[in-house]
Amino acid sequence: AQSVTQLGSHVSVSEGALVLLRCNYSSSVPPYLFWYVQYPNQGLQLLLKYTSAATLVKGINGFEAEFKKSETSFHLTKPSAHMSDAAEYFCAVSEDFGNEKLTFGTGTRLTIIP
């Protein structure tokens, strides 16, 4: 069965500092991996996705993630944090080509310190 672990339920970084949100997955087959962002009282917005093409994936709002099979990781990074990045971030995995049923992690709340 597939699963996702997000290390750190809360992460705080200073404005302008590097953002690193960690995600490790467990999957019996090559996975499809996603990062979503959720602002308060909103649905989730897709940041980026890995679907077995390039291992370094660039997304919206300056975020990127690198798929590392040897580490079963898909960490999310952004070189310079902005106040508008404050939100909840979810990593998700899908094993099923064509179905896209996702298993989500428990989320990481990102706080930006002015």
Next chain:
Amino acid sequence: DTGVSQDPRHKITKRGQNVTFRCDPISEHNRLYWYRQTLGQGPEFLTYFQNEAQLEKSRLLSDRFSAERPKGSFSTLEIQRTEQGDSAMYLCASSPRETYGYTFGSGTRLTVV
């Protein structure tokens, strides 16, 4: 393209009452998903439609829950005899046929009192 629309945004109901939520996906998205999100957790899969066919249901979806997608357009999720444990955000998402990644709606927040 107006995105995925969910109605209502908020619903407060008394325990034991029935509630129904509606989701309007992006037009021409033939895949539609329902997820449930409780406080401090990630979304959990409930069910999935391809066009009008309900192809998968989670074991989370008890007999009190039913979902439909008539004519492959909008979808409804009904909860009968609501319980306090049903309090959650119910999220709908849609996706095109052969790409990956959903577009989520803003959700319906259900509070059972």
